[in-house]
Amino acid sequence: IYSLLNGIGFETSHSITSLETDFISKNDCINAARFMNSGSAKNREIGLDPGIKIRYICIAKPKIGLIVGDGVRSYDAGEIWHLLDVRFDIPISKLDIGNLGYIDLNKYSHIILPDYNGSRINSDQIKEYVNNGGNLIAYRNSIRWVSNNIDEIELLSNDLVANDIAFDERQAFYGAQQTGGAIFESNIDKSHPINYGIESSSLPLFRNSNVYMTKDEQSFNNPILYSSNPLISGYVSEENLSLIKKSSPFKLIRKGRGKILLMTDNTNFRAFWFGTNRILLNMLFHSNIM
Numbered sequence: 344i345y346s347l348l349n350g351i352g353f354e355t356s357h358s359i360t361s362l363e364t365d366f367i368s369k370n371d372c373i374n375a376a377r378f379m380n381s382g383s384a385k386n387r388e389i390g391l392d393p394g395i396k397i398r399y400i401c402i403a404k405p406k407i408g409l410i411v412g413d414g415v416r417s418y419d420a421g422e423i424w425h426l427l428d429v430r431f432d433i434p435i436s437k438l439d440i441g442n443l444g445y446i447d448l449n450k451y452s453h454i455i456l457p458d459y460n461g462s463r464i465n466s467d468q469i470k471e472y473v474n475n476g477g478n479l480i481a482y483r484n485s486i487r488w489v490s491n492n493i494d495e496i497e498l499l500s501n502d503l504v505a506n507d508i509a510f511d512e513r514q515a516f517y518g519a520q521q522t523g524g525a526i527f528e529s530n531i532d533k534s535h536p537i538n539y540g541i542e543s544s545s546l547p548l549f550r551n552s553n554v555y556m557t558k559d560e561q562s563f564n565n566p567i568l569y570s571s572n573p574l575i576s577g578y579v580s581e582e583n584l585s586l587i588k589k590s591s592p593f594k595l596i597r598k599g600r601g602k603i604l605l606m607t608d609n610t611n612f613r614a615f616w617f618g619t620n621r622i623l624l625n626m627l628f629h630s631n632i633m
Contacts, residue, residue, distance in 0.1 A: 414460055416459070454469075520553065
């Protein structure tokens, strides 16, 4: 059970139980949180400054599977493995694409699909996993695979027209549209679980993809959005910059009893881009309240 404190300009949480000494069942945890939240707001504000609210939630220990192998970008998979296994000592199972058909995915609470281009994953197996209550986390180009095979996602794109570009300049023309790595400013909704623990209302994001998801029509479903002048450092073409301003880097889709969590930007870049690591951790620990 975690207590969440929120007020003017901050959101914080801490555990009020210890898994080492205070183990409780899922139902006991839910019932205890409901009981504590059922008290009057006045009683739950005792000892707190005016305007500060407290509520209680249950966080389940995640069991994580990381898809690796043919078609998965090894850099991205390695970054995620290093963050969880090395830095935070969180157990993680690496699931090779060649063996996925023999693995019972339902024993994992979360499946992470890093940057992926390929056709070897059985989409029916992933659909069944999500419909049964699993959480699929997909990064970067994996979002296109999800859109084509699991649930259609509205993506933005440019219709490039070459003007005054010679034949021997065509490679440079298309190459200029690649976003190899740049930093962009985003504005975040700190009340959304995806941003729990982030103190600032702005967050620099590292982007090395050309995947652009449309914003949701409901503002509360856009907890991370790029600022009006987002480029902080690096190169991006004018065409792609216009798409970035109109896009959302994070999206959540409910499907069956499960969820699909999508992130176009790299929150774990090369094991040193620490500022956005919390986004992945929040997807793992707070997906049940998103």
